[in-house]
Amino acid sequence: MPMDAANCALPEFVGTAVLDTIGLVLPSIDRTLLDHMPLPRQYPAIGSLSSRSGAAGQIVAVDDAVKATNTDILSVMLPRDSKGWGGHGVHILLGSDSVADVRYAIQMALDLTEKYAGEVYLNSAGHLEFAYSPSAGPAIQAAFHAPLGRAFGLMTGSPASIGLLISDLALKAASVDLVRYYDTDHGTSHTNEVIVTLSGDASDVKRSVLAARSAGLQLLSSLGEAPRCVTTPFLTED
């Protein structure tokens, strides 16, 4: 956590995490502002979590937090960002009748972002991101249209050719369902990526994602130095 984080005295501030992730709670959002925001339903308490880099990791973190609290996903947006890399950042909105529940969910999502950022890899040429959940919840469903309750996997690579090849290898590595395919012109905010999302049995999805990771690290290394991990990889062979 950045040094100055403890110094933010605003009551709406919850905390920060890696990848320039910040979490806030808006306990009684201005009614006019709420009327202008394109949200499915209005809630008394709104939580907001956004990051400059990474998206899938934070979405899985929020997914765990929503499953553990009495909160609902309101929107998941993917800015073209990643601080000079070729991918997205993320902005996620939660709602609840309870300010305490929103605050707890945002804090939990910030804590889990440190874990799930472990599958973001960067070097001077590009990036890789992998995500995995043994059981997709409402945030993963809202963001990626993945079936609820089944294991979920995501892989992306930039430059986009890397994302394409690792997705191909992932699909060949195990018996999984392809949920969606994304590229620069389809489903992204014009990122330099191919993204594929998977659904299936947990061991199959994990095997697919690990196959993509193994190839992705080799491919990204061909363009520059060995990719560095943002925190600590959390996906391991069973």
Next chain:
Amino acid sequence: MPMDAANCALPEFVGTAVLDTIGLVLPSIDRTLLDHMPLPRQYPAIGSLSSRSGAAGQIVAVDDAVKATNTDILSVMLPRDSKGWGGHGVHILLGSDSVADVRYAIQMALDLTEKYAGEVYLNSAGHLEFAYSPSAGPAIQAAFHAPLGRAFGLMTGSPASIGLLISDLALKAASVDLVRYYDTDHGTSHTNEVIVTLSGDASDVKRSVLAARSAGLQLLSSLGEAPRCVTTPFLTED
């Protein structure tokens, strides 16, 4: 002004300003080119001002320049840029029957950009931008749909959660009208921001913007070092 700026001998060159802002005048633009440009009306003389970073400040600068000269706003475009930050740059086109008027307006807008860039704040994690005009003119109207002649205010923050919270606090700080709400998926070029524009009485709008600035500086500091100002802040309490 960059060191080499004095060396540009092209007659169309007017000058440069902070935030990689450049101003040019095209005194007799090629007719075929003009036919391909999606402009509302054709003018003999075209002015072009663009920047890599900042947008609202340059728009207010051009607004002042258009009000002071016999020139018209032709278009305001917001590229996804800001040189690695999460926001926009800007490209503004002016038209006039008089080359001299266009040149004068562009020079004036460059000079004022140094002033209005005073409310851009950056650190390694993100950015804030604030804009204020006591009386919105044609450029502010064209860019932001704000009512002519009333005070205008704008605030944005990145990562987007910051922009959302400071907008909420701004709306609660004074009696102002919300003109428009923008986020990654609505009205921006997929930036990592929430942007809100305000209209109202001058003292109310300024109070709102100052409330947003105070909170924004605290929030952005929570993600990294103290934000630095690009030039000199120009908004002060009355």
Next chain:
Amino acid sequence: MPMDAANCALPEFVGTAVLDTIGLVLPSIDRTLLDHMPLPRQYPAIGSLSSRSGAAGQIVAVDDAVKATNTDILSVMLPRDSKGWGGHGVHILLGSDSVADVRYAIQMALDLTEKYAGEVYLNSAGHLEFAYSPSAGPAIQAAFHAPLGRAFGLMTGSPASIGLLISDLALKAASVDLVRYYDTDHGTSHTNEVIVTLSGDASDVKRSVLAARSAGLQLLSSLGEAPRCVTTPFLTED
């Protein structure tokens, strides 16, 4: 070529080039993946070339490669990228019945990218890119709608005002046809550029592009240090 490139042992890896360009061949792409990709027709062998920066140079390189091999252009996508500059990267897909032809075409395109990147110029403020082909082939037609068999030229500059003025000067420098005009809101992925493509006789198109280059280098210098060339300029006066 980056130091580690020789170390990539994946059989699908072809090679790398400047501007973070990578070339791969997918000899038997997963059928489900192929069904999800929006391609005009399905091919047994797919080639993928993408880069973080530059687009026109790689497209001309692929154009030469497609003309010299039994391969077809499947898609050309332009991510908002350029690694912190205001332009695009590129992702190009080729198809063929023959894996060997795809591999040969991708290798040829990587080799030619080193040449055509010679007309990319960068400084701390922005960039310029110029492209030229004496005879537009299928990749240039697919990417830019330029007529087959005639000379093709492209110019762009960022910040966008530079692209606008150099396009105007190019059109006045010789008798050429304007093929398309692109700006932040029209035909780009929200880049900070004006891009113009030209068609005509070879000597005219080259004269136009050289006029744009001469002005562009002066204008970009006004915002910062002298622009550097990525490799070696290949366009010279006849």
